[in-house]
Structures are given as structure tokens and as C-alpha cells.
Amino acid sequence: MFPDRTLSGPHLARLLGEWRSSGPVYLALARALRLLVLDGRLPLRTRLPGERELAEALGVSRTTATAAYAALRDEGFLASRRGAGSWTRLPADAAVPEHPRGGGEDVIDLSCAACAAPEGALGGAIEAATAELPRHLPGPGYDAAGLPVLREAIAAHLTARGVPTSAEQVLVTAGAQHAWTLLLRVLAGPGDRILTEHPTYPAALDAVRAIGARAVPVPMLADGWDLDMLAATLRQAAPRLAYLIPDHQNPTGLTMPAAGREQLVALARATRTPLVIDETIAGLDLGPFSAVPPVAALDPDGDVVITTGSMSKAFWAGLRVGWVRASPALVQRLATARMALDIASPVLEQLVAVELLRDAPAIVERQRRGARERRDVLAAAVRSTFPAWRFALPGGGLSLWIELDVPRSTAFAAIADRHGVRLAAGPRFGVDGAFERHVRIPYALPAPVLEEAVARLAVAWRAVTESGPVTPEPTAALVA
Ligand SMILES: Cc1ncc(COP(=O)(O)O)c(C=O)c1O
Numbered sequence: 001m002f003p004d005r006t007l008s009g010p011h012l013a014r015l016l017g018e019w020r021s022s023g024p025v026y027l028a029l030a031r032a033l034r035l036l037v038l039d040g041r042l043p044l045r046t047r048l049p050g051e052r053e054l055a056e057a058l059g060v061s062r063t064t065a066t067a068a069y070a071a072l073r074d075e076g077f078l079a080s081r082r083g084a085g086s087w088t089r090l091p092a093d094a095a096v097p098e099h100p101r102g103g104g105e106d107v108i109d110l111s112c113a114a115c116a117a118p119e120g121a122l123g124g125a126i127e128a129a130t131a132e133l134p135r136h137l138p139g140p141g142y143d144a145a146g147l148p149v150l151r152e153a154i155a156a157h158l159t160a161r162g163v164p165t166s167a168e169q170v171l172v173t174a175g176a177q178h179a180w181t182l183l184l185r186v187l188a189g190p191g192d193r194i195l196t197e198h199p200t201y202p203a204a205l206d207a208v209r210a211i212g213a214r215a216v217p218v219p220m221l222a223d224g225w226d227l228d229m230l231a232a233t234l235r236q237a238a239p240r241l242a243y244l245i246p247d248h249q250n251p252t253g254l255t256m257p258a259a260g261r262e263q264l265v266a267l268a269r270a271t272r273t274p275l276v277i278d279e280t281i282a283g284l285d286l287g288p289f290s291a292v293p294p295v296a297a298l299d300p301d302g303d304v305v306i307t308t309g310s311m312s313k314a315f316w317a318g319l320r321v322g323w324v325r326a327s328p329a330l331v332q333r334l335a336t337a338r339m340a341l342d343i344a345s346p347v348l349e350q351l352v353a354v355e356l357l358r359d360a361p362a363i364v365e366r367q368r369r370g371a372r373e374r375r376d377v378l379a380a381a382v383r384s385t386f387p388a389w390r391f392a393l394p395g396g397g398l399s400l401w402i403e404l405d406v407p408r409s410t411a412f413a414a415i416a417d418r419h420g421v422r423l424a425a426g427p428r429f430g431v432d433g434a435f436e437r438h439v440r441i442p443y444a445l446p447a448p449v450l451e452e453a454v455a456r457l458a459v460a461w462r463a464v465t466e467s468g469p470v471t472p473e474p475t476a477a478l479v480a
Contacts, residue, residue: 003047003087009057017436021411022467026067031414037088047087108453111424113398113442117316121363129351142344144335146172150350153357154323163296168328175322176280176310181207186337188240195242199429201250217431227263234271242275247282251401251429251440253394261295268304277307283314283364285396286372302327314364321353374443381454399442407437408464416460421453
């Protein structure tokens with residue numbers, strides 16, 4: 001297995017950000033590199049710079065670089081061959097997922113912003129779906145665009161949200177990430193530019209990279225979208241697609257106002273740029289809002305607005321059911337492309353989704369109430385424990401996007417891990433190592449667990465801030 005790409009010393013230094021923490025320097029470096037591999041920012045089979053180059057780029061001794069690489073090699077995160085250098089890998093015997101979870105009974109996983117299944121609702125839906133299944137057994141079970149009954153149910157769900165939708169405008173997918181991947185496959189290709197918010201949902205950026213396209217990030221302002229910057233980027237960078245999350249943006253939790261939506265759609269029309277609007281989190285508005293119409297309501301025929309959505313946040317991510325809302329012609333193209341990937345979604349899960357959507361208003365309202373309570377508990381705990389951190393209470397979604405008082409997010413995530421909390425460091429949500437001053441903390445877990453997590457984070461943060469000098473973050477990195 002040979003490396004796919006080579007990283008320079010300065011590039012790796014940028015990815016590492018503020019990596020130093022307490023204890024031996026080589027261990028801190030090995031820990032930070034391991035975290036980069038585990039959270040996907042350092043792809044597998046990437047050749048790392050030689051030890052001398054790394055030492056120079058980081059301002060450490062060559063012995064430190066050598067010892068860090070040796071530690072990673074011992075743990076199975078680095079493979080080396082004389083003459084070919086060292087490249088990233090995962091330990092062969094450990095099934096380490098890209099976004100590590102668990103790792104011990106006592107680990108609190110704050111790397112994932114998704115809730116447990118709504119109590120009581122799923123059992124009934126599964127029973128009803130199982131009773132319905134025999135009606136589908138005489139057929140082949142392959143329906144690339146989705147079961148007609150689910151396409152109808154999703155169309156009715158979207159219509160109730162304010163976007164008149166017919167079943168042929170709906171493609172059922174295995175979640176919103178699958179929907180985005182399919183759209184990229186059909187509408188974009190290697191070398192294309194894809195406009196994204198900055199910060200944004202990390203897996204969306206991963207999908208862009210996976211097709212060899214390039215994200216063109218547009219920075220979010222503290223209170224919303226920079227529509228002037230968006231307009232300039234649409235005009236000057238001529239992106240193939242724009243991907244936005246106007247309904248409770250992940251990770252900031254911001255919601256785009258109605259006027260912004262109108263401007264956005266007008267811009268997309270003027271520049272002929274398809275907008276992919278990710279509504280995965282749309283159900284979790286925590287208000288108070290005056291109702292903001294979905295972006296697709298401004299373009300119901302789907303000329304420029306394509307919507308993706310999912311059962312994952314307001315119902316349960318384990319179902320793996322999502323959708324695309326687009327013009328019937330694009331739905332057909334996507335269904336055809338999908339046949340080369342996974343052919344169709346599982347019938348039983350689709351039937352479960354139909355049942356859940358029947359009770360959507362009651363289930364979603366309960367999920368919202370729970371999220372609101374947990375948000376307030378987490379916000380209070382963070383405010384009292386970390387008075388120097390800053391964040392705005394989000395109007396929707398499942399996480400706080402917190403500005404730390406010092407730019408040490410990567411070191412914080414590494415050290416928090418040792419204190420039993422798994423965190424997604426700020427740079428995971430950006431391009432080129434930005435957001436070292438931010439961290440996302442979800443409120444998807446029960447309130448007492450969140451309070452325990454904050455107590456552990458307090459100990460970890462003390463270790464971070466006591467571990468040596470802090471280099472000021474270059475402001476340019478924030479808006480790169
Ligand atoms: C904005 C956004 N889009 C998509 C997804 C993935 O959704 P799904 O589970 O439906 O693939 C997530 C999950 O966190 C998300 O936050």
C-alpha cells in the first residue's frame with residue numbers, strides 16, 4: 001500500500017494548528033497527529049514530510065519529530081519504508097472508524113450531534129411497518145427513486161412545510177449525506193468549485209474532496225450570512241454548485257432570514273448556479289421565530305433550488321432515510337446514478353419512515369422540546385464554567401458553536417479525549433486549518449451527561465491553558 005499524496009512541512013504545520021500541550025513535546029505532537037488522522041483531516045495514505053522538514057516547519061528538534069513518528073508507528077498510525085518515507089494508516093487490528101466513537105464505557109461522545117430515537121415512537125412505527133411489509137413482498141424490492149408510498153409521504157411533509165411538492169419531485173435516499181454525494185456525482189466533477197459556508201458540516205466538505213472538487217468557502221458572520229461576499233463569490237468564482245444550510249446552520253445554529261433567502265435565490269438565478277439547500281436540521285427550530293419559508297418555496301419548480309432532507313435529526317439517524325427534492329427530470333437522473341451505487345433503499349426502513357412521518361408534528365415537537373431543554377442546560381453550564389468563552393444561543397439545531405478565549409481547539413480535543421470526552425475540534429468544520437479558536441459542543445445527550453461532560457472539559461481546559469505559551473492565531477486563517 002503506497003501513499004496517494006505527499007504533504008509538505010508547512011502544510012502539515014497549518015493542519016496541526018496550535019498542537020502543543022502539557023507533557024513531553026514528542027507525545028503532544030504524536031497525539032495531535034493521531035487526532036488529525038482519526039477525525040479525517042489527514043487522509044489515509046498521505047506521505048508526511050521527512051523528520052528534518054517537519055522539525056523545521058514546527059520549530060522543534062529533529063529528535064522530537066523522530067520520536068513522535070516512532071510513537072505513531074508503534075501505535076499503527078504510520079507506515080514507513082526506507083526510501084519511500086512515512087505515510088498515514090490506521091492500526092490493522094483496531095476497527096477505528098473515521099469519526100471515533102465509544103472507546104470505553106465512560107467516554108462521553110460530543111463529536112456527534114444526533115439524538116437517541118424518540119422514546120416510544122420507533123417501536124410502534126416498526127410494528128406498523130412490519131405489518132405493511134407483506135404487501136411489498138411480491139415485488140422485487142428495488143425502487144431506485146424510493147417506494148411510491150414514501151415519496152408521497154415526503155411530498156406531503158414538504159407541502160405541509162410550505163413547499164407544494166409532488167411525489168415525482170422526490171428521490172428517497174439513504175440519508176442527506178447520500179443525497180449530497182449523489183448530487184455531487186451527477187452535477188459536478190473533478191476540478192469544479194463548490195461554494196460552501198465557512199464553517200460548515202464536515203462530511204459535506206469530505207464529499208466535495210472525494211470527487212476531486214474544491215470547496216470555495218464563504219465566511220459566516222457572527223450573526224448570519226455575508227450576502228455581499230456570497231454574491232461576489234458566485235459571480236467571480238463561478239462555482240458549479242452552492243451548498244448551504246439556511247435552517248439552523250451546522251455548526252453555528254444560525255437561521256437565514258426571509259429577506260436573505262430571497263436575495264440568495266435571486267443571485268442563484270442571475271448566476272445560474274444550482275443551490276443545494278440542506279434541510280437536515282430544519283425540523284429542529286428552537287425559536288422563537290416568525291415562520292421563515294423554506295428556500296424551495298421561492299422556486300417550487302426546482303429551477304435553481306435543490307433541497308436535501310433527512311429523518312436523521314428530528315426522528316432517528318439510524319434509519320438512514322433521507323431525500324432530495326428537485327425537478328422530476330433531475331430526480332430521474334439521480335435515480336439512474338444511484339443504481340451504480342446502492343441501487344435502492346431498504347423497503348422496511350422506508351415503511352418505518354412512512355409511519356413516523358404520519359406522526360411528524362407530535363414527534364418533532366417532542367424532539368424540539370427536549371433539544372430546547374438540553375440547549376439551555378448546556379448553555380448555563382458552559383457560561384458558568386467558562387466565563388471567557390463566547391457563543392450566541394442558537395435558534396435551532398443541536399449544538400453550540402463556541403469561540404474559545406485562546407486558539408487551542410485541536411489541543412483541547414486531544415486532551416479532552418484523555419479526560420473522557422470526545423470532541424470535534426473547530427478545524428474539522430473548516431478548510432485549511434481555520435477555526436482553531438472554535439469548538440462545537442452538541443446538546444444531543446441527556447442533560448446530566450452534558451453537565452458531567454462540562455465538568456470534565458473544565459479539567460481538560462485547565463490542562464490546555466496551563467501547557468505553555470499560546471501563539472496568537474493569524475486572523476487570515478479565520479477567513480481563509
Ligand atoms: C447539515 C447536515 N447535513 C447532513 C447530515 C447527515 O445527515 P444524514 O444522517 O441524513 O446523512 C448532517 C448530520 O449531522 C448534518 O448536520
